[in-house]
Amino acid sequence: MQMNSEFRERQPIGVKNLSVALTQHGHTTWLPLVRKIKQQISTDPTLITEYPHILGIPEFTRRATQLALGKDSPAIVESRVFGIQTVGCTGAVCLGAELLRSCYCSSSSWSGPILLSSPCDDSLAGTFKAAGIEDVQYYRYWDAESNGVCVENMVHDLENAPEQCVVVLFASGHRPTGAELSQEDWKRVAEVMKRQLFAFFLMSAQGLCSGSLEQDAWPVRHCVSLGLELLCAQSFSHNFGLYGERVGHLLCVLKQNLLAVQSQAEKLVQTLWSCPPMEGARVVATVLSNPAHLVDCILISLALYTTVGKEPPLFKKITFFSCSLSAQQVDFLVQKKHIYLLPNGCLNVSAINSRNLDYVAESIHQALSSKL
Amino acid sequence: MSIFGEVPQAAPVAVFKLTADFREDQNPSKVNLGVGAYRTDEGQPWVLPVVRKVEKMIADDHSLNHEYLPILGLPEFRSSSSKIALGEDSPAIKDNRVGAVQCLGGTGALKIGAEFLRRWYNGTDNTKTPVYVSAPTWENHNAVFSNAGFEDIRPYKYWDAGKRGLDLEGFLGDLESAPDHSIFVLHACAHNPTGTDPTQDQWKQIADVMKRKSLFAFFDSAYQGFASGNLDKDAWAVRYFVSQGFELFCAQSFSKNFGLYNERVGNLTVVAKDQDNLNRVLSQMEKIVRITWSNPPSQGARLVAITLNTPELFAEWKDNVKTMADRVLLMRAQLKEKLKALGTPGTWEHITEQIGMFSFTGLNPKQVEYLVKEKHIYLMASGRINMCGLTTKNIDYVAESIHEAVTTVQ
Numbered sequence: 001m002q003m004n005s006e007f008r009e010r011q012p013i014g015v016k017n018l019s020v021a022l023t024q025h026g027h028t029t030w031l032p033l034v035r036k037i038k039q040q041i042s043t044d045p046t047l048i049t050e051y052p053h054i055l056g057i058p059e060f061t062r063r064a065t066q067l068a069l070g071k072d073s074p075a076i077v078e079s080r081v082f083g084i085q086t087v088g089c090t091g092a093v094c095l096g097a098e099l100l101r102s103c104y105c106s107s108s109s110w111s112g113p114i115l116l117s118s119p120c121d122d123s124l125a126g127t128f129k130a131a132g133i134e135d136v137q138y139y140r141y142w143d144a145e146s147n148g149v150c151v152e153n154m155v156h157d158l159e160n161a162p163e164q165c166v167v168v169l170f171a172s173g174h175r176p177t178g179a180e181l182s183q184e185d186w187k188r189v190a191e192v193m194k195r196q197l198f199a200f201f202l203m204s205a206q207g208l209c210s211g212s213l214e215q216d217a218w219p220v221r222h223c224v225s226l227g228l229e230l231l232c233a234q235s236f237s238h239n240f241g242l243y244g245e246r247v248g249h250l251l252c253v254l255k256q257n258l259l260a261v262q263s264q265a266e267k268l269v270q271t272l273w274s275c276p277p278m279e280g281a282r283v284v285a286t287v288l289s290n291p292a293h294l295v296d297c298i299l300i301s302l303a304l305y306t307t308v309g310k311e312p313p314l315f316k317k318i319t320f321f322s323c324s325l326s327a328q329q330v331d332f333l334v335q336k337k338h339i340y341l342l343p344n345g346c347l348n349v350s351a352i353n354s355r356n357l358d359y360v361a362e363s364i365h366q367a368l369s370s371k372l
Numbered sequence: 373m374s375i376f377g378e379v380p381q382a383a384p385v386a387v388f389k390l391t392a393d394f395r396e397d398q399n400p401s402k403v404n405l406g407v408g409a410y411r412t413d414e415g416q417p418w419v420l421p422v423v424r425k426v427e428k429m430i431a432d433d434h435s436l437n438h439e440y441l442p443i444l445g446l447p448e449f450r451s452s453s454s455k456i457a458l459g460e461d462s463p464a465i466k467d468n469r470v471g472a473v474q475c476l477g478g479t480g481a482l483k484i485g486a487e488f489l490r491r492w493y494n495g496t497d498n499t500k501t502p503v504y505v506s507a508p509t510w511e512n513h514n515a516v517f518s519n520a521g522f523e524d525i526r527p528y529k530y531w532d533a534g535k536r537g538l539d540l541e542g543f544l545g546d547l548e549s550a551p552d553h554s555i556f557v558l559h560a561c562a563h564n565p566t567g568t569d570p571t572q573d574q575w576k577q578i579a580d581v582m583k584r585k586s587l588f589a590f591f592d593s594a595y596q597g598f599a600s601g602n603l604d605k606d607a608w609a610v611r612y613f614v615s616q617g618f619e620l621f622c623a624q625s626f627s628k629n630f631g632l633y634n635e636r637v638g639n640l641t642v643v644a645k646d647q648d649n650l651n652r653v654l655s656q657m658e659k660i661v662r663i664t665w666s667n668p669p670s671q672g673a674r675l676v677a678i679t680l681n682t683p684e685l686f687a688e689w690k691d692n693v694k695t696m697a698d699r700v701l702l703m704r705a706q707l708k709e710k711l712k713a714l715g716t717p718g719t720w721e722h723i724t725e726q727i728g729m730f731s732f733t734g735l736n737p738k739q740v741e742y743l744v745k746e747k748h749i750y751l752m753a754s755g756r757i758n759m760c761g762l763t764t765k766n767i768d769y770v771a772e773s774i775h776e777a778v779t780t781v782q
Contacts, residue, residue: 042428042430047419049634051627052634054388087666087669088665088667090663094663094665098519103376126663130660237440244441254374263384266385273477274478274636276636277671280671
């Protein structure tokens with residue numbers, strides 16, 4: 001409270017008007033940073049337009065994998081993970097479904113069952129069925145009475161699921177309810193999964209659900225730490241504002257036989273789209289290689305949701321965004337840039353508006369990139 | 373124990389393995405005549421000047437939004453692409469019975485078309501409808517249709533190795549003996565891998581049989597403009613079939629003629645009997661797209677749409693395309709001349725009779741192996757070469773090496 005009043009009394013220096021992040025009709029254009037990167041790409045004489053690798057840009061898949069699992073993930077350290085650049089999250093789910101059908105428990109094709117949450121988007125069932133997995137069942141998730149997740153029901157249904165069932169879990173940002181499990185709940189779910197159930201995570205807006213990249217990915221990381229194999233479909237539509245570019249990623253964490261599974265994935269990709277589109281992935285790879293850029297993107301995406309008033313269908317209204325700033329960086333922002341935030345580096349997103357967004361984003365960028 | 377523990381290693385795709393081997397080869401004289409992408413006379417990839425221009429326009433355009441495209445894709449891309457295939461004055465377009473789906477490259481267009489046909493053609497979910505692909509054909513055709521659920525994929529006679537040309541009799545024979553309503557995958561121009569196209573007269577004969585037996589024409593058009601340098605000429609076969617009243621699909625790729633291999637720009641053009649049929653077909657295709665990639669990527673489609681719909685840019689693009697086609701034609705002419713001058717046994721007329729990126733040289737597997745291992749010239753085991761891999765600097769070496777292979781290896 002004290003911070004907010006202090007802010008109200010002082011005018012931030014160098015406030016810039018946001019250069020058309022929001023148009024009159026409420027459509028959003030590219031985030032300023034994204035536009036900058038796109039302009040760089042369009043004028044880079046060394047960039048060529050050749051066929052990319054079947055599985056996508058290596059730098060992109062490497063960074064997307066790190067983003068999901070954390071740089072020091074045991075799966076990464078032990079080389080038990082590979083990633084595939086896909087055409088959006090839908091493409092990742094489609095490819096994952098095909099991969100499961102052709103590989104899972106293979107001597108012959110496995111064809112189910114797959115367990116989806118109740119409720120869930122009906123295109124999800126359609127995707128699995130189209131891949132040849134006809135046996136689609138549901139576990140109870142949303143409980144209308146308590147207006148939230150009933151984890152008892154969920155755990156019960158998973159415990160009674162047939163062995164070698166594949167379970168689709170939402171790491172964060174459940175569609176369509178937006179209802180989440182707590183970390184304690186996830187621990188219980190993971191214990192059940194350990195008994196011969198296979199996790200297929202969907203993570204469509206990492207960073208935007210809780211306001212923390214790490215927290216939104218926690219369920220996936222926890223399962224990996226338990227030694228589970230899993231698939232994870234990621235989308236970069238919301239958190240990078242790259243909807244039209246279809247930037248998705250399918251993460252595969254295995255115990256063994258990585259190269260063989262990778263080779264089968266390549267075969268499948270060739271029957272879907274041969275190789276993925278470059279533009280969006282190039283932008284994301286550039287952003288992910290620079291921590292300051294990443295914060296910039298997430299922050300602005302968050303703010304856009306609150307300022308535009310678009311009620312995101314997947315996630316609750318975020319109030320605080322944690323920027324992982326050090327004490328010196330926080331101090332810099334408060335003293336030098338007149339941006340008031342909590343000592344732990346959490347920023348009140350609802351205080352950002354179209355007039356100060358540019359300034360806030362650039363200031364945080366400065367704080368993160370300069371040696372303080 | 374991993375649930376993926378029993379998964380077998382898939383064989384690498386031949387053409388990519390070839391390029392990988394080429395990359396590892398340290399020999400300074402090495403030549404890559406394998407993968408199908410355009411190269412300049414310096415042996416470099418070429419970003420079309422018009423593409424660079426439009427890319428910059430897009431990045432600087434503040435009015436463009438980043439929203440999802442419609443499921444069927446960017447409308448101005450779809451309509452202008454279909455116009456390119458069928459002609460500005462196409463009667464079918466005027467009759468409002470042409471529609472399209474923006475897809476992920478030519479592969480994506482084949483995929484959506486195949487998935488639709490498996491679900492709704494010749495009954496519902498009829499996986500037994502025979503699908504015919506040319507012998508030989510692009511190696512991915514089989515996999516796309518098979519993955520869409522078709523159980524019966526058969527070859528139709530096409531390449532006559534003896535006379536190094538089209539086996540028209542065999543082709544027509546297979547058309548006659550095919551069950552009615554079978555699907556035939558036809559190469560619109562610049563046949564991959566043989567470079568051998570039917571003449572206009574031969575296309576007429578093919579169309580006759582197909583009409584009589586209600587065979588479905590699924591055109592694969594990946595080289596329009598690139599083959600002869602002329603967009604209309606390269607589209608003759610597709611337009612002829614439309615004029616004969618066929619309902620058909622045409623999977624278009626803009627990878628080669630725009631040099632946009634990396635942005636996956638494709639279009640599935642649908643020609644139906646009337647608008648009502650068209651709408652119902654598109655509505656079902658929309659459902660298939662929704663569960664495959666949801667909606668297509670915007671970058672490449674925007675670029676192509678802006679180019680096709682802006683007269684100066686369109687003219688510049690046609691010019692760029694002609695540049696590529698002309699270089700290929702030059703290399704064809706020069707290779708043939710050099711082989712004739714060397715007195716290399718056999719006939720080499722097919723090199724200039726064939727069209728497009730590829731040539732089926734007629735070299736046998738042993739001769740190919742000799743070229744790869746001894747001369748560091750990389751080509752497909754089938755004897756297919758990519759003419760774009762030839763340059764004024766390496767053409768002598770290649771011609772001499774072919775001469776050696778033919779005279780010393782049987």
